[in-house]
Amino acid sequence: MQASERINGVLYLVATPIGNLGDISFRAVEILRSVDLIAAEDTRHSRPLLDRYGIDRPLFALHEHNEQQASDRLIDRLKGGQRIALISDAGTPLINDPGFPLVTRARAAGIIVTPVPGACALVAALSASGLATARFAFEGFAPRTGAARRRWFESLVADERTLVFYEASHRIRDCIADIATVFPVDRRVVVARELTKLHESFLCGAAAEMPALMERATENRRGEFVVVIEGAKPEPAETGPSPEALRVLKLLLEECSVKSAAGLAARITGVRREDLYRLALELKRAGSDGG
Known part of the structure; x- marks a missing residue:
């Protein structure tokens, strides 16, 4: 002790x-x-x-x-x-x-x-879900009404963390239908039911197919549920200014100095002035070398 x-x-x-x-x-x-x-x-x-x-x-x-x-x-x-x-x-x-x-x-x-x-039910479900465990968000219970639940899912759809929440038996099928409506069709979903009990089960599939899987698994109309949803895939890192920003910068360089062109292009496109300034120098240098 x-x-x-x-x-x-x-x-x-x-x-x-x-x-x-x-x-x-x-x-x-x-x-x-x-x-x-x-x-x-x-x-x-x-x-x-x-x-x-x-x-x-x-x-x-x-x-x-x-x-x-x-x-x-x-x-x-x-x-x-x-x-x-x-x-x-x-x-x-x-x-x-x-x-x-x-x-x-x-x-x-x-x-x-x-x-x-x-x-702890949320940790038990997450650990056995087969989804990423390094970063996750526990969200308690989903909202009770369909409209509120769908808005709630829309606020979470871009979250890169694995999502975990509880759901009541009388709402679980409507909840899964809303997940299929809001989340990308291939987003993986796991429904854990009656954890540690005699009739424990895990139902896994892509968001689009989960309503049909739930419909066939009639035992999923009763019990205590934990729902686990795969996090969003990270957005690819920006590799540089967009083609449009590059086009604007080139046009401005025909009439302006490097400093002025970078400043004006930043105001027009929203790209960082420092990034455009470096790019403008490279463009000027390339033009000089080719001329």
């Missing part, structure tokens, strides 16, 4: 399984057994996990509807020296789950906040 964990007045953020109850660390179980209080998103939902590992500690409900007032009460307990564990219904606390006000207030009050890492 680390030194910080021997000090009273600690808030532990304990990751719990996202499906398979075996996906919890030894350290997480030890901490849950030893704390003064467990703050849970839904105490009824957490009970089977706690019972399985013989964890019999007082429970305190902290969810999206009461977390402002509940956080104040928990901060008072932490200031009084209690050791408290925060758990969500599944996965890592605060990742699209309640707890942010509690953590920010604890930090502001000088209370030790320590993570106890473990399962």
Whole structure:
């Protein structure tokens, strides 16, 4: 046990399984057994996990509807020296789950906040997706309505990072249809369903073919979903001024000095004056050598 964990007045953020109850660390179980209080998103939902590992500690409900007032009460307990564990219904606390006000207030009050890492649905889906993992963006849940969702996708379509977000079962097919509408036809998409559970599945394909794949996979009408979308391909680097900028510069060089031609061409085309100046010198030099 680390030194910080021997000090009273600690808030532990304990990751719990996202499906398979075996996906919890030894350290997480030890901490849950030893704390003064467990703050849970839904105490009824957490009970089977706690019972399985013989964890019999007082429970305190902290969810999206009461977390402002509940956080104040928990901060008072932490200031009084209690050791408290925060758990969500599944996965890592605060990742699209309640707890942010509690953590920010604890930090502001000088209370030790320590993570106890473990399962996280977005990381699990990303790691097994076959898409790039070096740079990714987690976007929470997609907007609920079709129009808002399509605008949201339009704002993300040029992002070069792999995109990861959650979706509800009753919206997943409409969501995939919107992806096929907005994203390039060959953009790769992965739909991860029921991660770590008995009926875990991954459906992979190009954006254009995903609606038909979803239609055939009737089991994808129920469950918990993580959607992963391939990032946009980087735009090719500019190799120099455009043909139009070159044409303008050549015309101006017929009447103006190198300095004036570069300055005027920059104002007309928007290309950097320094780049056009160097190009103008090269053009002048080439003309002199040929003459």
